Structures are given as C-alpha cells and as structure tokens.
Amino acid sequence: MILAAVKRCRFFAKSVMTYQNEPADHLMLLWKGRARYFFETPNAKKLILRCIIAGDIFGGAALVSRASTYLVSTEAVRDSVVLVWDGPTIRALARRFPELFENALFLGADYISWFVAAHAALTSKTAQERLAHVLLELATRELANSANMRLVV
DSSP: OTGGGOEEEEEOTTOEEEOTTSBOOEEEEEEESEEEEEEEOTTSOEEEEEEEETTOEEOGGGGSSSOOBOSSEEEESSSEEEEEEEHHHHHHHHHHOTHHHHHHHHHHHHHHHHHHHHHHHHHHSOHHHHHHHHHHHHHHHHHHHHHHHHHHO
C-alpha cells in the first residue's frame, strides 16, 4: 500500500532534488544512488553537509501538517532513483502505519546526533582528526549499505 502511493523519480548526478527555503511538501526516500545535503549561506557559499545513502529519507518535514520549508537543499551526487510521496499522502499513510512516524523520529534523532558530533568536532578537534572521522564514517556507512544491499538481493 505504501509503495503503491509512490512516484519514482530519476535524478542525474549534480541535480538538485530539494531546494532550501522551498515548501517542504514531499517526503523522499533515496532508493538507488547517493546524495547529500547542502546549505547556501547569505553570501552564496555552498556548505556541504551530511551524505545520504540508499535507504535514507529526506524531506521529513512533509510528515507535519503545518506548512514548513526545507531547511537545506538536497542534491544527487550520483545518478539516483528517489521514491517520492506528496505531503497529504504520506501523512495519511503515517496515520495508518504509525511505524512511519517512529522511523522518521529515529532518523531525526540520528541527524541531531550527527549535528552535535559535527559541532563538537569543529570546536574541539584538529582538521586532521575531523578528516579522519569523516573518512571513517563514510567507509562505515558504505560497508553497512553494501551489506544491506546483499541482504535485499
């Protein structure tokens, strides 16, 4: 039922999938590929944030009935396939399947943990230590993603 309500979209590498400050009216799940969040500063600097791997959702604000905007932009790093639900549809599904809200809250807590760790690292670690941490995190996520893909196939 959840997959029957989805729209499948393809994005080429470097395509922007959501735009910062635009209405947050779609929840998306990265099905295949790789993406990342970025934030544009008022002086037009592009701050690269967290990586998004297959299985991650973005646009979670669409689960909330109160109108809001995307806090950051999302772009495809590789050619990607994204599953897209519009806001009213995903909210109706989440009311019927509360596990959707629970999963979104879990991911939200994970993002907050990432932000706190990133902020702490910026204020207390050297550049070399921060780079080592990022590389380790990327390798760990890639290994986990590869293991999950093998289980699905």
